[in-house]
Amino acid sequence: MILLDILSKSVWAGIAAIGFAILFNVPRRVIFPIWALGAIGGLIKFTAMYFGYGIVFASFLGATVIGIISIKMAHMRKSPPLVFSIPSVIPMVPGFFAYNMMLGLIALTSIENTEAYLQTLIETVNNGAKAMFILISLGIGVALPMLIMRKESIKKSKLAKAKKTVAG
Amino acid sequence: MxxxxxxxxxxxxxxxxxxxxxxxxxxxxxxxxxxxxxxxxxxxxxxxxxxxxxxxxxxxxxxxxxxxxxxxxxxxxxxxxxxxxxxxxxxxxxxxxxxxxxxxxxxxxxxxxxLPHYPRLVVLSLVGLAGAAFCHIFGGGYIEMAVAFVATFAGLFTRQEAHRLKFNPYLCVFFAAFVASLIAGLAEHFKIGLQPDKAVATSVLFLVPGVPLINSVTDLMDGNIQNGMVRAMNGLMIAFSIAMGLFAAKMILNF
Structure with missing residues (x-):
């Protein structure tokens, strides 16, 4: 039952990724890969959360896997990695926590009672911190594989160039 | 040479x-x-x-x-x-x-x-579907998903129209957030669905500034600190516009 829940959430995460992909006007040939990437990212995030990891670390894991696969995809489908990775991680963007933080901030402007104020303040700070750290972990998760692989790709292009000049 | x-x-x-x-x-x-x-x-x-x-x-x-x-x-x-x-x-x-x-x-x-963009109706429906998908991920049922779909559809339509009329980009986001959360909020007001608050929370998620924020982190990590800060600030301004749109809709509904 929990497995089914995780699977259906992952499939819908992929659909959300497609929505953003269309909004960002991606080439038609990368739509299906983006759905698959979004679903894989969601699957990893929800599975990690099921095994008791926090949402920040789970999002980081999902984003890192998306980052790695999107580099492989970039070679296969001839588009830069960010075309794959950005729409696929957007379903993981902590909109819900950011939304709760904003509501909390709005509520803080009008609460008089000290106890209620403290309670709202605690919840707001908690939601805000979660939103911020999830966002940072998503950005780093997507950027890290590219930073690591970059050395390799520069080497490859230099090699190709050297071969060309020798041949020419 | x-x-x-x-x-x-x-x-x-x-x-x-x-x-x-x-x-x-x-x-x-x-x-x-x-x-x-x-x-x-x-x-x-x-x-x-x-x-x-x-x-x-x-x-x-x-x-x-x-x-x-x-x-x-x-x-x-x-x-x-x-x-x-x-x-x-x-x-x-x-x-x-x-x-x-x-x-x-x-x-x-x-x-x-x-090169052509995708047809407008396709964009609107797929982004609406993405809104419904968010609602499902956060635990909403089918009725809430339908509400989120309609709210997102209307919100994105508003944003496109505001862009066409050449409003300030942050104002466009404000209008879109206002319309989307007003529609979802009306559903909450008339008690449609079991957890109508989920539909309100997910109706504005299509506006989330994902590209500026992720690019901001990428830029900061690459050492392009200045551009990273500018992008982060832009993302925050968009988030603030969304919050203001929500706030305005809530004020009207609570009145």
Missing amino acids: KRLKEDAQSAGNILLEVGSLLMSSGASTHRTRLTMERIAKGLGYGIELLITQRALMLTIIEKEQEHFFSRMKRISPHGVNFRMVSGISHLSWNVLEDNWTIAQISDELKRLKS
């Missing part, structure tokens, strides 16, 4: 065009720099670059003759377009490997600019 050098001035202009298209289409600073340097190398020039969010500065140097050409270009924001990013990436490799000329590059740029 194997082939004749193109005129430095037209090379500089085409490079600036490529750079401004990339920056306005949502590429990171590092990618813009890399692509421009790759094209310049393919054309046989060395370049020095200053990339900011709203303007590009380029100096192009002919290696043997001591001439140089310098120009600045404003970047006009167009909205994210990954088809452009992908097309220009192809183009840059073609320049480096197949020795494309400036005329060929400019023809390809013209073709990329004329």
Whole structure:
């Protein structure tokens, strides 16, 4: 039952990724890969959360896997990695926590009672911190594989160039 | 040198065009720099670059003759377009490997600019579906998903219309957030569905500034601190506009 829940959430995460992909006007040939990437990212995030990891670390894991696969995809489908990775991680963007933080901030402007104020303040700070750290972990998760692989790709292009000049 | 050098001035202009298209289409600073340097190398020039969010500065140097050409270009924001990013990436490799000329590059740029976007109805329905998907992920049932779909659809429609009427971009986001949360809030007001608050929370998620925020982290990690800060600030402004839209809708509904 929990497995089914995780699977259906992952499939819908992929659909959300497609929505953003269309909004960002991606080439038609990368739509299906983006759905698959979004679903894989969601699957990893929800599975990690099921095994008791926090949402920040789970999002980081999902984003890192998306980052790695999107580099492989970039070679296969001839588009830069960010075309794959950005729409696929957007379903993981902590909109819900950011939304709760904003509501909390709005509520803080009008609460008089000290106890209620403290309670709202605690919840707001908690939601805000979660939103911020999830966002940072998503950005780093997507950027890290590219930073690591970059050395390799520069080497490859230099090699190709050297071969060309020798041949020419 | 194997082939004749193109005129430095037209090379500089085409490079600036490529750079401004990339920056306005949502590429990171590092990618813009890399692509421009790759094209310049393919054309046989060395370049020095200053990339900011709203303007590009380029100096192009002919290696043997001591001439140089310098120009600045404003970047006009167009909205994210990954088809452009992908097309220009192809183009840059073609320049480096197949020795494309400036005329060929400019023809390809013209073709990329004329490529159609997805039909409006397709965009609206798929983004609406994405809203419903968010609602499902956060635990909403089918009725809430339908509410989220309608609210997202109407919100995005509002944003597109506001863009067409050339409103300030943050105002466009404000209007969209207002309409979306008002529709979802009305459903909450009339108690449609079991957890109507989920539909309200997910109806504005399509506005989340994902590209500015993720690019901001990428830029900061690449050491382009200035551009990263500008992008982060832009993302925060958009988030603030969403909050204001929500706030306005809540005020009206609670009145």
